[in-house]
Amino acid sequence: MACKRGALIVLEGVDRAGKTTQCKKLLEALQRSGRPAEMMRFPDRTTTIGKLISAYLENKSDLEDHTVHLLFSANRWEMVPLMKKKLEQGTTLVVDRYAFSGVAFTSAKPGFCLDWCKSPDVGLPQPDLVMFLQLSPSEAALRGQFGEERYEKSDFQRAVQNKFQQLMKDRSVHWQVINASQSVEDVHKDIMTHSLNAINLAQNQALAELWK
Numbered sequence: 001m002a003c004k005r006g007a008l009i010v011l012e013g014v015d016r017a018g019k020t021t022q023c024k025k026l027l028e029a030l031q032r033s034g035r036p037a038e039m040m041r042f043p044d045r046t047t048t049i050g051k052l053i054s055a056y057l058e059n060k061s062d063l064e065d066h067t068v069h070l071l072f073s074a075n076r077w078e079m080v081p082l083m084k085k086k087l088e089q090g091t092t093l094v095v096d097r098y099a100f101s102g103v104a105f106t107s108a109k110p111g112f113c114l115d116w117c118k119s120p121d122v123g124l125p126q127p128d129l130v131m132f133l134q135l136s137p138s139e140a141a142l143r144g145q146f147g148e149e150r151y152e153k154s155d156f157q158r159a160v161q162n163k164f165q166q167l168m169k170d171r172s173v174h175w176q177v178i179n180a181s182q183s184v185e186d187v188h189k190d191i192m193t194h195s196l197n198a199i200n201l202a203q204n205q206a207l208a209e210l211w212k
C-alpha cells in the first residue's frame with residue numbers, strides 16, 4: 001500500500017435513532033482533527049438507479065420486491081470504484097446505511113430469507129466498523145411521528161429491528177452496539193472512540209470483502 005488506507009465506517013440503526021445526525025458529527029470531528037474523511041449515504045438518490053429507488057420510497061412508483069432489493073444493491077455496487085479509490089487515498093468514509101439495511105429491510109418482508117437477501121451484496125468492501133444505534137421502539141416513538149415514506153410504519157420497523165439483531169450475530173462483521181438513548185453528545189463521544197480505534201487498525205490491514 002502506497003499510503004495508509006482510510007477506514008470504512010458504517011452507521012446503521014432503526015428510524016429516528018439519529019444516524020444522519022451522528023454521521024455528520026463524526027465527519028466534522030474527524031475533519032477538525034486533521035483526518036481526511038468524507039460522508040456517503042445509501043440509498044444514494046442522486047444516480048439513475050437512486051432516482052428509481054427514491055420514487056419507490058416516496059410511493060410515487062411501485063416496484064416488485066426482489067427488483068427493488070437488487071436495485072438497492074446495484075446502487076451500492078455502482079459506488080464501489082469510487083469508495084475503493086477514496087479509501088486507498090487515505091480518506092475515511094463515514095457511511096449512513098449499507099448492505100445491512102438492505103438485508104434487514106427486505107428480509108422483514110414476507111417470503112424473503114436472510115441468505116437470499118445477502119447474496120447480491122457478497123463481496124462489497126467490508127466495513128472496518130459497523131455501529132448499530134440501538135433505540136427501543138418506545139423511545140423512538142417519543143422522538144415524534146414517522147414520516148410519510150414507504151417503510152415508515154411501526155410494525156414493519158419492529159420486524160426490521162429483529163432482522164438487524166439476527167445480522168449482528170455474525171462475527172465476521174465488526175459490529176458495535178451504541179446506546180442511542182443517551183444525549184447527542186454522549187452518543188457522539190462513543191462513536192468517536194470506536195471510530196478512532198477502527199481508523200488506527202484499518203491503516204495496516206487490506207480492505208476485505210463482505211460476507212465472503
Ligand code: 2DT
Pocket residue numbers: 042043057072073097098099101102103105106151
Ligand atoms: P433514508 O434515506 O431515510 O435512510 O431511508 N433501505 C435502505 C432499504 O430498504 N434497502 C437498502 O439497501 C437501504 C440502504 C431503509 C431509506 C429507506 O430505504 C431502506 C429506509
